[in-house]
Amino acid sequence: MIEYTLHGPVSQERSRIRVMSALRENRFPQAVLIDGPAGIGKKALAMEIAKALQCTDPNMRPCGHCFGCRMAEDSGSTEKWVVPMESDEAHARSSDDVAPGSKAKTIEDFKKAYIEEIQKNPYRVDIFSAGAFISVDLIRAMTSAFAMKGDRVRTVIVSDADRMNESAANAFLKTLEDVPADTYFILTTSSREKILQTIRSRCLALHLLPLSDNEVRGEVLKFAGEDFDESALTDDIVGLAEGSPGKALYYAENGKGWLDLSVDFLQKSLKGDYTGLFLQLKETTLEDPYMANRFLEVLSFLLADLLREQAGATLRMPETAHKVDMAQFPRIDATALELSLVTVQETMSRIESRRITPMMCLQTLSLKIFEGYK
Structure with missing residues (x-):
């Protein structure tokens, strides 16, 4: 039997155990919805699950070094993500439509930049602007990539899924009604009630708990970067964060x-x-x-x-x-x-x-x- 190990804070161990059991017993669903307060690590868990699903190691997954794991961590594999974008970004030309040598930013460039920020610090609460949303065009771009043939497992992380507009939500629902083989969707949201009930009903629900104050401090210092002023992470700032490293980092800086x-x-x-x-x-x-x-x-x-x-x-x-x-x-x-x-x-x-x-x-x-x- 293949063993699965997902890493993360102790406070969220129960959710990870549930996921690991489903993976180990080969009963993992093709759609998962991870919800919980902003900045508590939903995207971090989504990336761990994506690696575990794409890993090809015969004994321990995710191994972190096989081709599947490397592809899951590759920010250039933009088809593996759906992220909220500003209207002008979402309507930028695709790399296939840009003339060779052009310096114009493509939709893939914008998406890659967002993915890199998420990978750098998955707890951040200010990556996407207030006006960013998931349009139907972004969902259609995702499904068009399904036409590419291949025998590998495909994972798609839909970040901030509650930002799908009505057209996008309906298009995504149609995709969920007939999920391609070996394709898995991992949705994250801080506002579960804003997602269509028909989408929620087709997903395994995972609720992540806030972290302890000590865990918040540890995760902030782990991801904040060298220029972060540790003295700004006061007891009041940690208390204000209510178990969210992302909020603690945001409030420490602002x-x-x-x-x-x-x-x-x-x-x-x-x-x-x-x-x-x-x-x-x-x-x-x-x-x-x-x-x-x-x-x-x-x-x-x-x-x-x-x-x-x-x-x-x-x-x-x-x-x-x-x-x-x-x-x-x-x-x-x-x-x-x-x-x-x-x-x-x-x-x-x-x-x-x-x-x-x-x-x-x-x-x-x-x-x-x-x-x-x-």
Whole structure:
């Protein structure tokens, strides 16, 4: 019997054991959907599974050195991936249509760049832009590659499968209804509910759990690169990440200022120092809708921690929560904090709708938050 060994964090061992058992017993399905919070290693597991499926070693898989394993790790094998792309990237010409010697970027060039970034750090949460999506053309390009003859196992990783638009989802569903022999699909998503139920029903569901704080630190340092400032990986940043190395890395690089700003936002709103707060907000990058909502995620987490503090529960961001010094504001009780969380979520929805500028939404939030309790 061929033995399979998939590597990864201890916290996710149960999911890997399930996959290894299916591989060992030759009952692995042709479509798998890996879901879980952003940045916890879904793409990393997908790549491990792809190597195991393509490996040809007669005893231990994935071996890491056979032709199948090397092909699974080759970023140039772009037909083995479907990734969200910007509209102009997805509509770039194929390498088959570009004149010899042309320096124009092809769709394969764009895809290869994305794959390289994923392979470099599969935990990253900011590889794809907010406007990137999986179009029907990308699905058709994937299926057209099936016409190529060969007797090897074919794997296709569909990254962020929830970003398929309606046409792409319907086209992919047709593919799942008649999967070619020796072809396996590995889908990853942080929003399982956004994927067609008919697609979900045809996939083996694998749910990945968040990592422990120690595992988060270890995985961040493993993939962050030589220029990463380890001192930025504070206890509060790790707590904010909630078991996601990808989020920890993102917040270590971008979130320190947001933690301080979230404290100032609450304090100045409660004290009525709106002029000072508005001037402070104008000096940030929060005019961008995506960045504004990332800041509001941090603010929501801080409010939730203040709610934990009132309940006597363990804080995830103790240093930042204590900076707010809620003793200054005795009228702010648990009900006020719960209502403030709802107000922040409503603001995020308004920003996402793009009908009102993010800065106006943030200014309005500062006026409305804790309304009736100031």
